[in-house]
Amino acid sequence: METTRIGNEDSRATAGKVFHPLSEILDTSNVAINxxxxxxxxxxGDCYHRHHEQEEVFYVIAGTATFETEDGDVVVDEGELIRFAPGEWQQGMNHESPRLKVLALGAPREEGPTEIRRECPACGERTSAEPETTDNELVYYCGVCGAETGRYSF
Known part of the structure; x- marks a missing residue:
């Protein structure tokens, strides 16, 4: 049995967002918890994406999340949950809440192949994106033209 308090693990903050990966500190083997x-x-998260092998469930602890999907936007209020099956495109957003707080669960823990799409300023549309990670930065590049589509320090 493992217990933790949010904030006891290594966390990352980017663009005012806080991210706490909880799977490792809780020693989970079959579920990702963030x-x-x-x-x-x-x-x-950083982009519109889909996992080919992992399903995800998001529980809104505080605020209101809006999830962009292929079928349109879905609003999830405080105390509600949303599930994405493997292969479903999605990205969550805080349009209005002072501070959105969300617990994300994914199974299996190892997410397998993930497709990512980001707005490319050079191409003028959402294109596939390739991430590169260094010790303190995450940079996304357009999969079509190679232009940078996002840079996050942590």
Whole structure:
């Protein structure tokens, strides 16, 4: 049995967002667990994406999340949950809450292949994106033209 308090693990903060990866500190083997705090106008995670093998469930602890999907936007209020099956495109956003707090659960823990799409300023549309990670930065590049589509320090 493992217990923890959010904030006892290594966390990352980017663009005012707080991200707490909880799987490792809880020593989970079959489920990924992440906690997010997101200010207004920011997204949960960094891009529109889909996991080919992992399903995800998001529980809104505080605030209101809006999830962009292929079928349109879905609003999830405080105390509600939303599930994405493997292969479903999604990205969560805080459009209005002072501080959105979300617990994300994914199974299996190892997410397998993930497709990512981001707005490319050079191409003028949402294109595939390739991430590169260094010790203190995450940079996304357009999969079509190679232009940088996002840079996050942590």
């Amino acid at each position: 906690y997010y705090e997101v200010p207004p106008g920011e997204t949960i």
